[in-house]
Amino acid sequence: MNHATIAHAHEGGHHGVPHGWRRWLFSTNHKDIGTMYLVVSLIMLFLGGGMAMLIRAELFMPGIQLLQPDVYNNLVTNHALIMVFGAVMPAAAGMANWMIPLMIGAPDMALPRMNNMSFWFLVAAALMLVISMVVPFLPGGGTPVNTGWTLYPPLSVQVGMSMDFLIFTVHLLGISSILASINIIVTILNCRAPGMGLMDMPIFCWSWLVTAFLLIVILPPFAGAVTMLLFDRHFGTSFFNAAGGGDPQLFQHLFWFFGHPEVYVLLLPSMGILGHIIPTFARKPLFGYQSTVGAMLAVGTIGLAVWAHHQYTTGLSLAAVTYFMIGTIVISIPVGLLVFNYIATMWRGAMTFETPMLFAIGIILMFSFGGLTGVMLATIPGDIQYHDSYFVVAHFHYALIPGALLGLYAGVFYWLPKWTGNMYDERLGKIFFWMVIIGFNLTFFPQHFLGLAGMPRRIIDYNPMFTEFNMISSIGSFIFGAAHLVFLYVIVKTVRGGARAGDQVWEGAKGLEWTLPSPPPFHTFTTPPQIKLAQSEA
Amino acid sequence: MHGGSQFKRLMQFLAVALFLGVAGHVHAEYGINFPEPATPSARDIYQIHMRTMTIATVLLIIVFAIVSYSLYAHRKSRGFTPDQNFHRGWFGRWSWVLVPLLVLGVDMTIAGSAEEVLKRLWLVPKDKDMMEVKITGHQWWWEYEYLDQGVRVESRYVPQEKAGSLYLRDVDNPLVLPINTKIRFLNTSADVNHSFWVPQLGFKKDAIAGYITETWAVIDKEGTYRGQCAQLCGTWHARMPIVVQAVTPEKFTAWVGAQKTRMAAAEAEAASGKVWSKEDLLEKGRDLYNKNCSACHQLDGKGLPPAFPPLMAGGGFPAGENMTKPLQERGFFKDGKIVVGPVPKHLDIVLNGIAGTPMQPWNQLNDLEIAAIVTYERNAFNNNTGDVIQPADVAKARGATAPAKSD
Numbered sequence: 003m004n005h006a007t008i009a010h011a012h013e014g015g016h017h018g019v020p021h022g023w024r025r026w027l028f029s030t031n032h033k034d035i036g037t038m039y040l041v042v043s044l045i046m047l048f049l050g051g052g053m054a055m056l057i058r059a060e061l062f063m064p065g066i067q068l069l070q071p072d073v074y075n076n077l078v079t080n081h082a083l084i085m086v087f088g089a090v091m092p093a094a095a096g097m098a099n100w101m102i103p104l105m106i107g108a109p110d111m112a113l114p115r116m117n118n119m120s121f122w123f124l125v126a127a128a129l130m131l132v133i134s135m136v137v138p139f140l141p142g143g144g145t146p147v148n149t150g151w152t153l154y155p156p157l158s159v160q161v162g163m164s165m166d167f168l169i170f171t172v173h174l175l176g177i178s179s180i181l182a183s184i185n186i187i188v189t190i191l192n193c194r195a196p197g198m199g200l201m202d203m204p205i206f207c208w209s210w211l212v213t214a215f216l217l218i219v220i221l222p223p224f225a226g227a228v229t230m231l232l233f234d235r236h237f238g239t240s241f242f243n244a245a246g247g248g249d250p251q252l253f254q255h256l257f258w259f260f261g262h263p264e265v266y267v268l269l270l271p272s273m274g275i276l277g278h279i280i281p282t283f284a285r286k287p288l289f290g291y292q293s294t295v296g297a298m299l300a301v302g303t304i305g306l307a308v309w310a311h312h313q314y315t316t317g318l319s320l321a322a323v324t325y326f327m328i329g330t331i332v333i334s335i336p337v338g339l340l341v342f343n344y345i346a347t348m349w350r351g352a353m354t355f356e357t358p359m360l361f362a363i364g365i366i367l368m369f370s371f372g373g374l375t376g377v378m379l380a381t382i383p384g385d386i387q388y389h390d391s392y393f394v395v396a397h398f399h400y401a402l403i404p405g406a407l408l409g410l411y412a413g414v415f416y417w418l419p420k421w422t423g424n425m426y427d428e429r430l431g432k433i434f435f436w437m438v439i440i441g442f443n444l445t446f447f448p449q450h451f452l453g454l455a456g457m458p459r460r461i462i463d464y465n466p467m468f469t470e471f472n473m474i475s476s477i478g479s480f481i482f483g484a485a486h487l488v489f490l491y492v493i494v495k496t497v498r499g500g501a502r503a504g505d506q507v508w509e510g511a512k513g514l515e516w517t518l519p520s521p522p523p524f525h526t527f528t529t530p531p532q533i534k535l536a537q538s539e540a
Numbered sequence: 541m542h543g544g545s546q547f548k549r550l551m552q553f554l555a556v557a558l559f560l561g562v563a564g565h566v567h568a569e570y571g572i573n574f575p576e577p578a579t580p581s582a583r584d585i586y587q588i589h590m591r592t593m594t595i596a597t598v599l600l601i602i603v604f605a606i607v608s609y610s611l612y613a614h615r616k617s618r619g620f621t622p623d624q625n626f627h628r629g630w631f632g633r634w635s636w637v638l639v640p641l642l643v644l645g646v647d648m649t650i651a652g653s654a655e656e657v658l659k660r661l662w663l664v665p666k667d668k669d670m671m672e673v674k675i676t677g678h679q680w681w682w683e684y685e686y687l688d689q690g691v692r693v694e695s696r697y698v699p700q701e702k703a704g705s706l707y708l709r710d711v712d713n714p715l716v717l718p719i720n721t722k723i724r725f726l727n728t729s730a731d732v733n734h735s736f737w738v739p740q741l742g743f744k745k746d747a748i749a750g751y752i753t754e755t756w757a758v759i760d761k762e763g764t765y766r767g768q769c770a771q772l773c774g775t776w777h778a779r780m781p782i783v784v785q786a787v788t789p790e791k792f793t794a795w796v797g798a799q800k801t802r803m804a805a806a807e808a809e810a811a812s813g814k815v816w817s818k819e820d821l822l823e824k825g826r827d828l829y830n831k832n833c834s835a836c837h838q839l840d841g842k843g844l845p846p847a848f849p850p851l852m853a854g855g856g857f858p859a860g861e862n863m864t865k866p867l868q869e870r871g872f873f874k875d876g877k878i879v880v881g882p883v884p885k886h887l888d889i890v891l892n893g894i895a896g897t898p899m900q901p902w903n904q905l906n907d908l909e910i911a912a913i914v915t916y917e918r919n920a921f922n923n924n925t926g927d928v929i930q931p932a933d934v935a936k937a938r939g940a941t942a943p944a945k946s947d
């Protein structure tokens with residue numbers, strides 16, 4: 003019967019769009035799977051965002067008002083995990099699915115069935131994560147995960163069975179991401195239209211090529227680490243237990259070997275998106291195509307070898323910390339080059355300021371700030387003060403919200419007309435942008451001061467001297483949260499209708515995807531397009 | 541907090557924040573920068589912090605200026621025609637070398653100045669006569685052992701009613717340290733990871749079970765310096781304040797003397813072989829219980845299920861098997877309810893803890909203290925068993941394997 007349904011879906015593929023639930027459950031179409039990724043990530047964004055709202059509400063005033071301490075710690079943990087694995091990564095994967103085949107003139111992803119599988123593994127992982135959150139509320143469910151997303155033992159060994167569900171969540175996520183990465187790599191390396199060399203490839207494809215390789219390198223050690231944790235918890239091993247001859251620090255090394263490059267996994271696809279948006283709205287080609295590609299490769303490579311800058315305070319030797327400090331500071335070179343190239347692309351262009359471009363400009367400015375506090379943190383003498391304080395919370399939100407999340411928002415506005423065939427409401431898009439900018443900065447800028455004044459991160463309650471900045475921060479976060487209702491409204495409105503978008507949605511946009519109708523038909527490029535002499539030549 | 545003073549502070553902060561960005565040499569009275577350092581290392585760090593922050597601010601201003609100019613000048617609405625060959629000029633061809641060189645220069649300036657301070661911070665002097673303090677993180681209190689003086693101090697947060705405006709920044713027993721003395725700190729943990737952070741002393745070092753991490757400091761000003769545990773350590777991570785009281789060496793010596801007298805008296809009392817009345821034990825027991833056990837089992841004995849079981853009989857404990865099974869085996873859990881188990885098991889649990897759970901061994905408490913706590917637990921919270929446990933019973937329970945600890 004399984005065979006029969008698959009055959010049916012396959013058949014449907016040849017004759018047109020399959021209908022009903024089969025179209026989605028058995029989908030092997032890159033556009034449909036891309037859409038499903040994007041929908042899941044939007045749901046997770048609201049889940050993770052809702053948690054952030056609860057956290058900020060609790061921190062609005064000193065004292066414990068809304069939440070039990072372990073529920074608070076659990077929200078801190080799951081907010082991070084959901085935003086990283088549930089919102090940002092799936093959204094980037096959704097855009098990769100949608101756009102990479104269109105950009106390189108391929109009929110679909112190289113491995114369509116695997117594409118389906120990696121998507122449904124993601125859904126399974128999301129469900130497993132929800133189970134892990136719910137189980138402590140059931141009788142006999144044990145304590146919630148209260149460790150933060152870093153899951154450090156021995157604390158993570160104390161946690162009840164919700165930790166085990168979380169470990170399996172990580173396994174499922176790992177499988178899902180590795181499959182998706184393999185698919186993207188194979189597609190990019192094998193399915194480009196004839197005449198498109200690697201160095202003619204749109205920059206978004208490059209950013210994902212580097213990201214996919216990174217994911218394949220970093221996920222297995224992480225999966226291994228949580229498996230060892232599972233064994234320590236239940237089967238009497240002592241991988242991370244000093245009393246049994248193990249080493250609690252080993253977990254931190256394994257975690258951050260994954261955790262630090264993960265930052266670039268979140269960052270690179272969004273940087274790739276900017277590499278399309280800025281040339282489009284500046285109406286001139288990307289400045290320094292080759293050096294942008296080089297910078298992405300360098301970020302990926304160096305980024306793999308600097309993980310222990312998250313562990314400066316754990317008693318590493320002088321030689322080790324010196325190496326990790328220099329390595330980390332050196333990352334600023336390729337990242338600086340990326341930002342420079344984008345600014346130089348704007349320079350002497352003829353800019354217009356539609357919503358995607360507004361986001362791109364905001365990202366460049368705010369991400370530069372996040373990068374500069376990153377250099378401060380890399381400098382060890384400073385870091386041993388900043389570490390685990392609110393300064394760090396402020397820093398990584400300045401790096402990741404502009405660097406990853408807002409880049410994806412920019413991509414949504416940039417490509418939504420292509421995906422749906424309808425123009426979004428520009429006025430609402432701009433309102434959303436300004437609410438995001440105000441809310442975001444109000445939330446996270448004051449947190450730098452909190453950290454310097456001595457407020458540690460991940461605490462549910464604090465001394466009254468930290469009140470003012472926490473209040474400002476909470477108010478900002480509510481604005482930031484409310485902005486997303488506008489976002490949701492714009493998306494729904496655009497999907498349901500609006501001014502028709504032509505093939506060439508944006509005046510200055512270049513690339514194969516803009517030669518197709520909006521929305522593109524179910525199957526595109528069934529015969530490969532002919533690439534004229536490299537249009538993106540640098 | 542008064543609305544008016546809050547607004548004033550906000551305006552002050554805005555003014556200072558602006559100034560900070562430009563001048564970069566502001567003192568820390570507004571809680572927007574590090575508090576004033578009290579050790580040479582903290583001062584070194586402060587300088588590095590200010591220097592990198594200044595460099596960062598200048599770079600940020602440059603980026604903002606360039607982008608702002610471009611946004612103003614290179615817009616379609618002003619009729620600017622895009623320069624399609626900009627990336628083909630010499631600048632386009634060489635910027636991939638120039639920009640990295642420029643960034644490298646900035647990087648080397650920053651790393652160079654940090655490197656020297658780093659060495660001084662990292663390499664703990666090996667002087668023989670350095671004072672040594674061992675710091676042990678517990679869920680959720682700090683233990684300080686003065687290895688040279690033979691003094692041991694337990695330091696716990698003070699509840700809101702008593703601490704007032706110092707809530708979560710105040711403790712019952714501070715870490716008293718002499719000024720102008722080289723002190724080596726040896727950090728470790730009895731359970732999960734913690735991190736000892738006092739910003740004004742200029743260091744943060746994790747306390748990890750099975751590890752000893754080292755730092756050092758010379759405090760050069762008398763005063764009270766406050767900090768907090770910086771590594772998420774479970775339920776009450778927020779309730780691990782640190783207070784360092786820096787005093788002159790003379791005052792420190794006097795303080796050590798007083799501590800020794802206190803400890804000797806407590807020891808003598810415990811070893812006196814005296815038979816205590818139930819009332820005395822209950823009174824002592826309440827204080828000790830509230831101090832040592834209530835973070836988890838709560839003041840009213842109702843616990844915080846599912847993490848921490850009630851000690852009050854009759855309640856349920858909706859935890860997983862891994863938690864309820866040991867309780868059941870020891871006779872503290874029957875038919876889904878908490879019961880008061882047999883005395884020997886009770887003593888065993890308190891003395892030796894329950895492996896693999898946050899319930900630690902409490903064998904560093906003396907016989908009298910344990911007797912008082914257990915007596916209290918068996919009679920408070922409506923348990924009313926009427927049992928009275930004497931120090932001698934505890935001494936017996938410690939048995940041959942675990943000799944009584946007397947320091």
Ligand SMILES: [Cu+2]
Pocket residue numbers: 677678680733734735769770771772773777780
């Ligand atoms: Cu702690």
